Amino acid sequence: MKNLKVIFTALSLLPISTYANVHKVDAKFKLGQSLFFDKVISGNKNISCATCHHPFTGSSDGLSLGSGEGAKGIGVTRDTGDGSSKIHARIPRNAPALWNLGEEEYITFFHDGRVEKNENYPSGFKSPQGKNLPEGMDSGLAVQALFPITSSDEMAGQEGENTIADQAKLGNIAGAGGVWEQVVERVANISAYVEAFKEAYPEVSSSSDINITHLGNAIAHYEANAFVAKDSPYDRYLKGELSAMTPKQIKGMKLFNGKANCMSCHSGLFQTDHSFHSIAMPQIGPGKGHGKSKLEDYGREGVTNQKADRYKFRTPSLRNVALTAPYGHDGAYESLEAVIRHHLSSVNSIMSYKIESARLIDRSDLNQTDMLVMNNDLAVKKIILSNSIPEMNLNNDEIDSLVQFMNALTDLSCLDMSRSVPRKVLSGMSIVE
Numbered sequence: 001m002k003n004l005k006v007i008f009t010a011l012s013l014l015p016i017s018t019y020a021n022v023h024k025v026d027a028k029f030k031l032g033q034s035l036f037f038d039k040v041i042s043g044n045k046n047i048s049c050a051t052c053h054h055p056f057t058g059s060s061d062g063l064s065l066g067s068g069e070g071a072k073g074i075g076v077t078r079d080t081g082d083g084s085s086k087i088h089a090r091i092p093r094n095a096p097a098l099w100n101l102g103e104e105e106y107i108t109f110f111h112d113g114r115v116e117k118n119e120n121y122p123s124g125f126k127s128p129q130g131k132n133l134p135e136g137m138d139s140g141l142a143v144q145a146l147f148p149i150t151s152s153d154e155m156a157g158q159e160g161e162n163t164i165a166d167q168a169k170l171g172n173i174a175g176a177g178g179v180w181e182q183v184v185e186r187v188a189n190i191s192a193y194v195e196a197f198k199e200a201y202p203e204v205s206s207s208s209d210i211n212i213t214h215l216g217n218a219i220a221h222y223e224a225n226a227f228v229a230k231d232s233p234y235d236r237y238l239k240g241e242l243s244a245m246t247p248k249q250i251k252g253m254k255l256f257n258g259k260a261n262c263m264s265c266h267s268g269l270f271q272t273d274h275s276f277h278s279i280a281m282p283q284i285g286p287g288k289g290h291g292k293s294k295l296e297d298y299g300r301e302g303v304t305n306q307k308a309d310r311y312k313f314r315t316p317s318l319r320n321v322a323l324t325a326p327y328g329h330d331g332a333y334e335s336l337e338a339v340i341r342h343h344l345s346s347v348n349s350i351m352s353y354k355i356e357s358a359r360l361i362d363r364s365d366l367n368q369t370d371m372l373v374m375n376n377d378l379a380v381k382k383i384i385l386s387n388s389i390p391e392m393n394l395n396n397d398e399i400d401s402l403v404q405f406m407n408a409l410t411d412l413s414c415l416d417m418s419r420s421v422p423r424k425v426l427s428g429m430s431i432v433e
Helices: 002-012 027-037 140-145 152-156 163-170 179-188 191-200 212-226 233-238 247-257 336-344 346-351 364-370 377-385 396-407
Strands: 115-117
Touching: 027 191, 027 212, 115 140, 140 212, 152 163, 163 179, 179 191, 179 212, 191 212, 233 247, 247 396, 336 346, 336 396, 346 377
Parallel strands: none
Antiparallel strands: none
């Protein structure tokens, strides 16, 4: 809450109309909005895209590692389920924020960049489905939207629980009777959705015309228009409104661009070079099945198969960063100050890391895997050897100035995202967790 104090103070001094959160609402937006919040596209009909990317939780979920399919609730109130409905493992990576991902400069997606624009593929995109990805996808964001529904722990469910989960376990994603085909069939059997698809897509005249491309494109259209953050105090300052930022924030900006050298990676309009780096981020949780322990996360190497890419992850945008805690590919740090201090002295930070720096839902069996990698001296040593950022000395006042500058990157209209949330979804299911 301390990080947001400056934002709320600034907001209180402005007319409400100054930061009106207005979306480009059309038929495709409304369709994508409904699909984004509708649990009908998940295997067990108990989780939606919005569960882990909710407008009220900064387009993420407020947790270091999410509680996916089988849990209940939203954000930090989410639990891990019990009885016949509970999660089997934590989601191995932090749910990425969605701000500005509809912009053309975003050509890679996910923390490891496993979805990327690539004209060598028939669809125009490289993805885990390779040449099986359908053509006609509008963007990499649309491609990204298709994959959470294929994950057993995220949205599909476990083998034996439903036929979508069974096909996900078999790896039948794009084939006949596969995950995508079954999800489309579910939606196409709902008359309200058929009408919505007809309105959004001129080529759709009946339920049989609906395909997975339509779903992905609609969801991405909603995300691209709902999660926009380009009118922050920082933007207004750059346009000549010198009072838009406080003296402390201006000092932080100068440190960011100068002495602290943050802009060497966090560059450009959205403060990201769209590249991949290892910064010796602590590894917590169940990992991605890498290494002898199968608990490590090799990051970009898992995509490129190049050892030089081990432990590298995509540089995140800093737009609305004050709203998107925790930080790091696995949410290892709960606060902006903590993750900034890690950047300044990453080796010392990882060697002294405590799980209390994260924000996790407590459950005894899940807790047992949270620090297994960090308790392995050899694994930690390898992460340290991959580190690419030099140590930097800043005093406490300078660090606080950087934190305040990060607050100035918040589009104040995003503090109230109620217009992004539908009152109901077209399946008729409840959107309340």
